Amino acid sequence: MKKTRGGGDEAGRFAYEGLDRVIHEKARLGVLTSLVAHPKGLLFGDLKQLCGLTDGNLSRHLQILQEAHLVETVKTFESNRPQTTCRITAEGRKQFLDYLTVLEQVVRDAAAATRSEEASSSPLGLAST
Amino acid sequence: MKKTRGGGDEAGRFAYEGLDRVIHEKARLGVLTSLVAHPKGLLFGDLKQLCGLTDGNLSRHLQILQEAHLVETVKTFESNRPQTTCRITAEGRKQFLDYLTVLEQVVRDAAAATRSEEASSSPLGLAST
Numbered sequence A, B: 001m002k003k004t005r006g007g008g009d010e011a012g013r014f015a016y017e018g019l020d021r022v023i024h025e026k027a028r029l030g031v032l033t034s035l036v037a038h039p040k041g042l043l044f045g046d047l048k049q050l051c052g053l054t055d056g057n058l059s060r061h062l063q064i065l066q067e068a069h070l071v072e073t074v075k076t077f078e079s080n081r082p083q084t085t086c087r088i089t090a091e092g093r094k095q096f097l098d099y100l101t102v103l104e105q106v107v108r109d110a111a112a113a114t115r116s117e118e119a120s121s122s123p124l125g126l127a128s129t
Helices: A026-037 A044-051 A055-067 A090-119 B026-037 B044-051 B055-067 B090-119
Strands: A071-078 A081-088 B071-078 B081-088
Touching: A026 A044, A026 A055, A026 A071, A026 A081, A026 A090, A026 B090, A044 A055, A044 A081, A055 A071, A081 A090, A090 B026, A090 B090, B026 B044, B026 B055, B026 B071, B026 B081, B026 B090, B044 B055, B044 B081, B055 B071, B081 B090
Parallel strands: none
Antiparallel strands: A071 A081, B071 B081
């Protein structure tokens, strides 16, 4: 059993500071994963389909991602019809990769935790005084 | 390049419906990972340390997790001092494992996406008409 009491070396072990809330939100996580997979950009409508979002929801999340400089949108015309292409920025890619490192740690911790369950023996997990 | 346009077979590919918002929130993800690692329970103070949370924040998140029946708290006395022990429920463990399966998929998708970047060649990622 690892020592955790009294702010010891395990303090903050599961704080996951690197899980940036702008990226971690479920819909935005899907948007960024889609855009990382398509670095040259995705049309708004294609991104909407991939992420299973409504127009309004995708617009709202794109705005938050743009304000954080993680994503950029470019308006173009195709056969006289306006189109919006969404792209991840270099900064967005960097921050997403940093986030991914923490997310991989979460998965490793959680997988290890579920495996170690049967090995636990202390009555309340930790000493209580 | 995979087909994504027009609600084809890739629609919702990055929707990640299984990322339950009750579990996915950053602080609660830390709380649940801690509790899965200590199935016999953790004292409130130890859990607070592990997750790097304040009393107020941990209380608020525990209440949400209790209302979702994922976590239970037990009040006991130790040397006449009241103590709160937090434990994950059987239902909480089950839902956390389901969540973890989706989270692992996110990590796989994102890792694959970052690797496939250089292979992408279509000017805007997808056809536009």
